[in-house]
Amino acid sequence: MTTPETPSTLLRKRLAGMAIFTVILMVTLPQLFSCESDTGGNPETLTQAELPAIDREQLLGDIEFLSSDALAGRFPGTEGSRLAQEHIIARFTALGVETVGDDFRHSFSHINPRNNTEFPEAVNVIGLIPGTENPERFIAVTAHYDHLGMHDGEIFNGADDNASGVGGLLAAARHFTENPPAHSLLLLALDVEEQGLGGAAYFVENPAVPLDQIVMNLNMDMISHNFEDRLVAAGTFHYPFLRPFIEEATAASPLEIIFSFDNPDAPQDWTFSSDHGPFHAAGIPFIYFGVEDHEHYHTPTDTFENINPDFYVTAVRTIINVLDHLDQNLSDIEALHEGALLE
Template identity: 30%
Template sequence: MKKYFFFLLILFSAVSDELTVTYFANTISIENLQKHLSFLASDSLRGRLTGSKEQKIAAEYLAKYFQENGLKAIVTQNTSDSSFFQSFYIKKYFGGQHSIMLNPTNKMRRAKNVIATENVIGFLEGTDKKDEVLVISAHYDHIGTKNGTVFNGADDDGSGTVAMMEMARVFSEAKKQGKSPRRSILFIAFAGEEYGLLGSEYYTEKPVIPLKNTICDLNIDMVGRIDDFHTNQKDYIYLIGSDKISQELHELSERNNELFTKLTLDYSYNSESHPQQLYYRSDHYNFAKNKIPIIFYFDGEHPDYHQPTDDVDKIDFELLKKRTQLVFYTAWEIANREGALK
């Protein structure tokens, strides 16, 4: 009889957990995704080129959003005051190459070929496992303008940025309602991705929380469109890297999709032999090379990639919501499960 009641208790707990995560996942809002993307990918932000005044306007927008949604500012750089901004400097070389500057002097920072920029970081503290940290990331920079034409980057990577923003809001709301994640979550909007993953490179060289405490990075880079391979089956997402470091992460991801979102998970780009080599081409890679498990969420390349036609009116917001929910379900389990990923 005791075993029977124990079984019922476990079953009730599992059902209760599913109802809780589903409730919060369903609060992910198309209206919010549209509102934030319409601003970040507007002509007024002129393509959010790293180091531009418009990129800094986007950074301020993100920081204000994090603050309004109860995330903590935990960056301290040469000051005792905490900030949402992790400032760093990029050196530009003849020929268009760029590199981060890890310890520039004041004189080096003032050089004409140096770009000042910032990652935007918001922290949500966990409960009994708060020293373990899940990173949810996206890059908010794009390629700016060319010959007066604006490259808005609605999909690349405005879509990933607003997906991250919505998850920050929902996790914060869950915490307010007494459903705080057990592990802490760090939401990072990277700059400098288009110059060679430089914001994430700087972060992993100078993390605000030690990398040894970082258990996973879920990186979202282009999740608002449909590529030519899926015109007849749009409920899909490409997953890259989920099985490279942690098989348990891969299985967890598959299980959550099967249970909740039921998207087609396409692993075509995950192949080591794929010519695009996308595993090495977004911000997750700087975590992966430090042996931190990652998943890269991606919608595939389309004709508007790095074109001035990558605009908000081409985003499928219903699909963006569903893909955001997939990341959210995966993040929820990682943040709340008993054991660390293996």
């Protein structure tokens, strides 16, 4: 981000009396009261079981690798950045995600508007999951993979910011390759976000698909570090017609969804703080999922060891459920947006 499962309870009874009753109960109780789901072997509450199952081990493995010292903070144009790209591409390829054009890599140059630093070898990694019913309408799913690199010999690993969002992007890629969406999903792992939202701005100015076919943007940036079960969903101040869809899709989540940080009266206005900003500037509705700033933000202590794994897994499952709900209702969302523009 740029600056400005608890177990189900099984009913158990010790029964005395006739052996036949005991046998019957031993057979029937597990069938009646067992409640398990596929979350990498971890039990869940019934509420969480209503959210999509994901591979917990893979998700945590992705964020741990992307924020490891081996990638040295994923600064644009460095070996660490290249390793991050290769990891994302390998996961896309294994899942059967398609390219847009000849390659997942889309290279560009960028100049940081704040200090005129040039990045001649920036790379967006773009994948496509075609829609089964209306493939010409798209949801752009974004997460930046770059971070701050090294300063004064210290690595800024960027676990929460934003290896977490990329892990969520990869989990969404797996879910929707196994459960194909009705509309097409553009999976955008973006570069130079920390240097002025460069990857998103370049994509909007040079879209890989016609911009007028992108109905909305869902952005993930900093979704792993919270210990109060609070997840922010920003964007409904600008696009209030989206809020009912988000509320419906998050009703099963144990997280508290905070609709804020997207207007001048909020504690902070994140409207242009991450990669959703250029989409919003182009008139494309967005929802941005993130957490509130914390002590590790933009410091060398933003490491894998300091995230909250349980929160992270639940946040990703919640966001994937939102994305699925948005896909199911995208025609209505597009109509509501068009109606709002006419008012």
